[in-house]
Amino acid sequence: MNTHRERQTVSFEQLEALLRDIFLAHGTSTNVAAILARNCASAERDAAHSHGVFRIPGYVSTLHSGWVDGRAVPLVEDVAAAFIQVDARNGFAQPALAAAAPLAVAKTRDAGSCVVGIHGSHHFGALWLDVEPFAEQGLVALSVVNSMAVVVPHGATKPVFGTNPMAFATPRDGHLPLVFDQATSAMAHGDIKIAAREGRLVPDGIGVARNGQPTRDPKAILEGGALLPFGGHKGSSLALMIEILAAALTGGRFSFEVDWSAHPGAQTPCTGQCVILIDPAKAGSLLGFTQRVERLIATLHDAGQDRLPGDRRHAARARAAREGIALDTHTWNELNAYAEAPGRPTS
Amino acid sequence: MNTHRERQTVSFEQLEALLRDIFLAHGTSTNVAAILARNCASAERDAAHSHGVFRIPGYVSTLHSGWVDGRAVPLVEDVAAAFIQVDARNGFAQPALAAAAPLAVAKTRDAGSCVVGIHGSHHFGALWLDVEPFAEQGLVALSVVNSMAVVVPHGATKPVFGTNPMAFATPRDGHLPLVFDQATSAMAHGDIKIAAREGRLVPDGIGVARNGQPTRDPKAILEGGALLPFGGHKGSSLALMIEILAAALTGGRFSFEVDWSAHPGAQTPCTGQCVILIDPAKAGSLLGFTQRVERLIATLHDAGQDRLPGDRRHAARARAAREGIALDTHTWNELNAYAEAPGRPTS
Known part of the structure; x- marks a missing residue:
């Protein structure tokens, strides 16, 4: 986590509203936007960072690809x-x-x-x-x-x-x-992605590289390799x-x-x-x-x-209720850019 | 497995009938005897030895202890x-x-x-x-x-x-x-018991001894120790x-x-x-x-x-259908003793 960066504290409702705007700006229906925004903001609130705002670029990119129907009525x-x-x-x-x-x-x-x-x-x-x-x-x-x-x-x-x-x-x-x-x-996909982003190695026994050999490099696991x-x-x-x-x-x-x-x-x-x-x-x-x-x-x-x-998530939830949700300012600005631009931002 | 011992081949039906006699001799109802005999013979047939005839002394000993009601009607x-x-x-x-x-x-x-x-x-x-x-x-x-x-x-x-x-x-x-x-x-209890009986060590990471320290000795795990x-x-x-x-x-x-x-x-x-x-x-x-x-x-x-x-069990089942179920003669004789004596044999 980039703890050295400048941080921003927002309420759950503020984050949820911004995420709703993002989903709406990228083509989902009002109902889908409300449900996904609440879902994603809840994960961030509970410090489940691999499924919080970290996922927004993936949601936006997928919506633009035409692979998912953001307006589907189940x-x-x-x-x-x-x-x-x-x-x-x-x-x-x-x-x-x-x-x-x-x-x-x-x-x-x-x-x-x-x-x-x-x-x-x-x-x-x-x-x-x-x-x-x-x-x-x-x-x-x-x-x-x-x-x-x-x-x-x-x-x-x-x-x-x-x-x-x-x-x-x-x-x-x-x-x-x-x-x-x-x-x-052996490890969740989101955690491998976070390790790759942060340049950390993962423990032994988690994955293999493209050639089938064990590796601790999360990028090698993600790019042609596989998990165990x-x-x-x-x-x-x-x-x-x-x-x-x-x-x-x-x-x-x-x-x-x-x-x-x-x-x-x-x-x-x-x-x-x-x-x-x-x-x-x-x-x-x-x-x-x-x-x-x-x-x-x-x-x-x-x-x-x-x-x-679940104890750790519930503790994070209680902390967020008292103190708000902390996001680094760079991320907060990126999220605002996603909400404003209907196109696909490059980040 | 004591492969050096003399072995006996019996049909599923023979084994099932003998086990039924054992349960009846030690106080179960006819219905309970039929169900447990079929269950235990099926495990033995499928080479699931930890739940086959290996369990008979435990069943008999438990029935004699008064801990279970072998005639219970659910x-x-x-x-x-x-x-x-x-x-x-x-x-x-x-x-x-x-x-x-x-x-x-x-x-x-x-x-x-x-x-x-x-x-x-x-x-x-x-x-x-x-x-x-x-x-x-x-x-x-x-x-x-x-x-x-x-x-x-x-x-x-x-x-x-x-x-x-x-x-x-x-x-x-x-x-x-x-x-x-x-x-x-990390290992089934029956497999720990079998390792103890055969004097084999178990792999690392399976259990701890009475003092909480890791051990590979199955007896130390069973007697006051614990599994992980x-x-x-x-x-x-x-x-x-x-x-x-x-x-x-x-x-x-x-x-x-x-x-x-x-x-x-x-x-x-x-x-x-x-x-x-x-x-x-x-x-x-x-x-x-x-x-x-x-x-x-x-x-x-x-x-x-x-x-x-399950493939290994199904292969054993097919082999048993062709060739019968192989038991060492000592075990077969012990089972017959259990069926004949209404008391608790010492083995």
Whole structure:
């Protein structure tokens, strides 16, 4: 992080409004702009920098490439008591999920569980932002999304899988939801990009160069190289499961089928996403469930695990509420330029 | 494996019948004996030795300890369109799942998905055997089960989690289902036990001794030591999710709540299990789905991944069908002794 640079502090609402203006200036509908702006500002607020304003140039470049439809109106199909299918119609994934969410919550409360299968969707945001709102409404949520072929399966020599993250959220009693979000690759793609931008090496075991040899150079991984799964064959099996749930099950593209070669500048994989929702009240009461979760968390603390998944994001969120969101001034000016110029700024 | 010993070849049916006799001789009901015998013989047939006849002394010892009810009749509650709750009533998990399975399949075909939450259940078998039959019926199945506190969470100093495996199965087109089953610990408990029995060291990064120091001695891990999660904080987060899904959600015990100190000889953790079923036909057709899975698998083979999860088990199954199941004669004689003597043999 460029801590030596001059910094600017903005409120969440200021950042959200500026990001909305950017999306609108580059061709999205009002609804899509509102959803993506809130999503991206939330990631920045929670210090999830790899999915915050860092992503704006990629969004803009993709919108200009014609690869994504920033005005797509998703088609939500009520298939069965516990199954919703959504055609994102080559638009972003977040508006597709938002379109299905009220029905998904109602079905889950009624039936006890529900699967939402989204296809034709571009996911370029943080996955935990998709599950946390369901936990805020008292549901347990699990989501997986596939991306583009950048991960070499265990035992293979060529990339097939995406970084294929899995995000999980559960309600707690008297606390913000417990949420985790983790790539099945040894490192998230966004973190590799940030390391490349900052000129840092990545640890051993993260990726290979174009020639298949292990490398610590993030640029070599990004330019013709590939990532490895986390945890050897086990992470690889999870990535495989995620291709099946997010693509085969939804009607979306596999990661290795993403071909944006006709759209220079495109950066958002168009694949599929699966969300599994469960109503924990069905096995007793929501309070009974959340009290049990608290007992588990207290036991983890007693055993010496100080930090739970999501704690750092929630701390950043509280800090942002008190002090605002800090951005370096160069970035803030760049964002303002994106909002003003309808063309594609060169940065 | 004691390949230098004299070996005996038996058919699946012979082995299954002998195991049924053993369970009956040690106090289970006819139904429980039939289900556990089929389960254990299937693991042995598929060369999953850590969950095959190797488990029989543990089953017998647990039955004699009074910790498990081998005659329990599970209570299946039809809670909602896509939610089933099962009280295993301190019996084994497999009869509880078997009691719910026909309703679970019907609900999943009707509603598109279904969650089965089981509590008060003793799971001592291979988890993939719980999901594969659903895939044989055209459903996608995911199951998780927690066990007993033998895994130290990432960043903690004391064990809290079980080995908490996750098993996944999907139908294929013209092939046996694709199935994987993996512990969230760096090694499965059964494999540690086998290493201890055979006097082998385990690799680095698998476990710690009683004093918290890393060790490669499986006996030190089993006797007062603990396992580590696979893949660092990511495997640890999965283990945490599995405690929530298998215990908090079902009404079962957390792994750290298992206390069999009043039942010397008990070896089967009494916790909970969660099964999530999805009907892939709801997003189109079963054939369309399985053909997409075949495309993914063909791509993995093209990328150099020769062996898929479950391939080794299916190869062993085919070999057993041709040649029978090979057991060393000492083991075969021991099993026969278990079936004949109603008391607890010393071996």
